[in-house]
Amino acid sequence: MAGRSPSDIDCRIAARVGAARAEAGLKQCDLAQALGVSPAQFQKYEKGQNRISAGALQVLADRIGQPITAFFDTAEGC
Template sequence: MAGEESLDRVEKPEHRPSPIDVHVGSRVRLRRTLLGMSQEKLGEALGLTFQQVQKYERGVNRIGASRLFDLGRVLDVPIGFFFDDMPDSMSGVTAGFRSRLAGFAETQEGFEDDTMNKRETLELVRAYYRITEPSVRKRVFELIKSLAPTE
């Protein structure tokens, strides 16, 4: 049949991950890394392979609602955490509306900072939270703030 042949020749559009899926995946990776958890351990906790976790973190596979709920539980964060710091241009949601949603952070217009995805930042935060004495941790925090240039 001619109709079937024409269907075979139709080129499929290249699949590109949604920017929102990529953002949510990067937040999964951020939280997993901050906890010092491997992709294998996260996969075990969710009943997934580490390859599936990799695909979620890259945004290649979309994370469904029930899986997002499970991720929040395993990573000990509210679901809104995965959408925090999403640029307004990506979400189509105004910053004012986003600030009213539980767990969503208000972001500055056009502000895109890769700092939270740098290995140095993640290692610093993990080391900071390994300081068990609250008074020592507070002094370290104050020291770091005093070393930074004033705005």
């Protein structure tokens, strides 16, 4: 399914990832390293330009100290 654009839910998750990271006082580069991706790739996740996997969301939730469901609790989008 290469080439598919992020959906509305992907955009809402992306916005919540960025907000949760900022609220936790973490830098993009720190979370990028935790995921094993470049800071540029992590920025694309936060902007909703690239989809983020469920496994990566779990790693982020653990690092941020929130349940994975926190990424699904917002209506914000890109």
